[in-house]
Amino acid sequence: xxxxxxxxxxxxxxxxxxxxxxxxTLRFFSERVRITDVVSNGRAAVEFLQKKADAYxxxxxxxxxxxxxxxxxLIRKIKEIDPCIQIIVVTKMTINITDYEFAxxxxxxxxxxxxxxxxxxxxxxxxxxxxxLLSIFNAYEKKKLEKRSMKADxxxxxxxxxxxxxxxxxxxxxPMIQLKESIxxxxxxxxxxxxxxxxxxxxxxxxxxxxxxxxxxxEKFVPINCGSIPHELxxxxxxxxEKGSFTGANAAKQGLFEIANHGTVFLxxxxxxxxxxxxxxLRVIQDGExxxxxxxxxxxxxxxxxxxxxxxxxxxxxxxRFREDLYFRLNIVPLNIVPLWQRGEDILLLFDHFLEYFxxxxxxxxxxxxxxxxxxLVNYRWPGNVRELxxxxxxxxxxxxxxxxxxxxxxxxxxPNPVLGKDVAGFEEMANGRILPLREVERxxxxxxxxxxxxxSSSDSNAAEKLGxxxxxxxxxxxxxxxx
Numbered sequence: 001x002x003x004x005x006x007x008x009x010x011x012x013x014x015x016x017x018x019x020x021x022x023x024x025t026l027r028f029f030s031e032r033v034r035i036t037d038v039v040s041n042g043r044a045a046v047e048f049l050q051k052k053a054d055a056y057x058x059x060x061x062x063x064x065x066x067x068x069x070x071x072x073x074l075i076r077k078i079k080e081i082d083p084c085i086q087i088i089v090v091t092k093m094t095i096n097i098t099d100y101e102f103a104x105x106x107x108x109x110x111x112x113x114x115x116x117x118x119x120x121x122x123x124x125x126x127x128x129x130x131x132x133l134l135s136i137f138n139a140y141e142k143k144k145l146e147k148r149s150m151k152a153d154x155x156x157x158x159x160x161x162x163x164x165x166x167x168x169x170x171x172x173x174x175p176m177i178q179l180k181e182s183i184x185x186x187x188x189x190x191x192x193x194x195x196x197x198x199x200x201x202x203x204x205x206x207x208x209x210x211x212x213x214x215x216x217x218x219e220k221f222v223p224i225n226c227g228s229i230p231h232e233l234x235x236x237x238x239x240x241x242e243k244g245s246f247t248g249a250n251a252a253k254q255g256l257f258e259i260a261n262h263g264t265v266f267l268x269x270x271x272x273x274x275x276x277x278x279x280x281x282l283r284v285i286q287d288g289e290x291x292x293x294x295x296x297x298x299x300x301x302x303x304x305x306x307x308x309x310x311x312x313x314x315x316x317x318x319x320x321r322f323r324e325d326l327y328f329r330l331n332i333v334p335l336n337i338v339p340l341w342q343r344g345e346d347i348l349l350l351f352d353h354f355l356e357y358f359x360x361x362x363x364x365x366x367x368x369x370x371x372x373x374x375x376x377l378v379n380y381r382w383p384g385n386v387r388e389l390x391x392x393x394x395x396x397x398x399x400x401x402x403x404x405x406x407x408x409x410x411x412x413x414x415x416p417n418p419v420l421g422k423d424v425a426g427f428e429e430m431a432n433g434r435i436l437p438l439r440e441v442e443r444x445x446x447x448x449x450x451x452x453x454x455x456x457s458s459s460d461s462n463a464a465e466k467l468g469x470x471x472x473x474x475x476x477x478x479x480x481x482x483x484x
């Protein structure tokens with residue numbers, strides 16, 4: 001072991017006799033080990049370390065030192081100042097005893113090693129020279145490893161913070177504040193989370209934030225869109241297969257759960273999973289094991305599951321399209337993302353964010369936006385949510401390099417039906433772009449509202465009570481509307 005600079009030692013010892021013995025023990029390697037400073041009490045040692053940050057590699061410490069701090073308390077104080085500095089304890093207390101509890105307490109407090117002082121009649125050495133020197137060299141190497149590890153962790157954390165900044169959730173509305181608080185709370189746990197919300201509301205963005213704030217932040221985040229993978233391929237994509245397990249399997253394939261081991265799996269549009277894939281996913285959640293196609297033994301995996309859907313999974317369960325037991329496993333913590341039109345001024349915050357982003361990306365000045373244009377943006381329904389808003393801003397920056405007016409925003413190529421305000425928003429969806437007879441609109445509304453009330457009720461009787469109807473009338477009206 002060679003070092004460029006001598007190993008710097010802080011000696012904490014209050015007996016001159018023992019200071020001399022330490023110096024003499026280290027004289028064999030004086031060109032590689034240097035006692036930089038000697039202090040005679042614990043408080044002085046703490047002050048030296050606070051003033052001379054990173055000046056020492058190893059502290060050699062008398063356990064029964066005088067002056068304020070000593071023993072395990074002093075060790076902990078030193079490690080608080082510099083977590084990477086290594087501490088070797090020398091003590092007379094273990095000359096005639098074998099005290100494992102004493103040794104364990106030293107190591108738990110943060111000491112690297114300890115040795116028993118030679119008795120006073122051995123004037124030449126404090127301890128066996130070879131062992132003493134080896135412990136110092138080993139302590140120095142450990143310090144270097146810990147500093148390297150801290151630097152790597154710091155670099156990784158900077159990367160995580162950079163990703164968080166890039167994927168930050170923009171919005172100050174009440175629903176967004178509540179969502180951010182939930183993310184902070186649930187990121188600290190390992191529970192499965194089910195995110196629900198309309199398409200384009202940012203479900204994957206929320207999943208990324210949960211992952212990057214969790215203990216798994218340095219591991220992989222693997223997003224899977226269950227709706228984009230054909231049903232006949234979903235199992236092989238999720239769980240993998242062995243070579244030769246079927247025609248065309250010329251090599252083994254790792255499944256996405258294997259790739260994400262120790263990290264987070266994000267199952268987007270989880271309601272699209274086939275029944276057989278739902279069974280295998282349930283096994284992963286319950287037993288932490290996956291079954292690869294063509295393999296007889298299961299493989300253990302450790303992943304955190306975050307699922308997302310733009311459907312009402314409870315209704316999917318009632319209709320028999322989704323397993324009830326899987327639903328309860330995924331829905332331990334439900335998070336709901338409200339549509340963009342319900343977030344008020346968040347629309348303008350997001351608009352300004354995308355406006356600056358695309359302007360910088362295209363190398364142009366940020367265009368001005370008049371108030372009437374902003375009013376139209378706030379009152380628009382945003383059926384495509386944040387995804388639609390992002391596309392709208394991109395088109396505006398391309399078409400309006402200097403200023404954005406109400407006329408620009410009202411262009412049908414930018415916003416379809418932009419004049420629809422909050423008072424009329426929603427009727428265009430109900431009527432599907434057509435003018436319907438009032439009786440037909442009433443039927444559509446009543447059907448939707450009855451389904452909504454049932455979804456939040458414990459029973460049909462409870463739903464009838466909420467609607468202020470007699471159960472018999474409720475059943476009759478459901479039958480007329482074609483509701484089972």
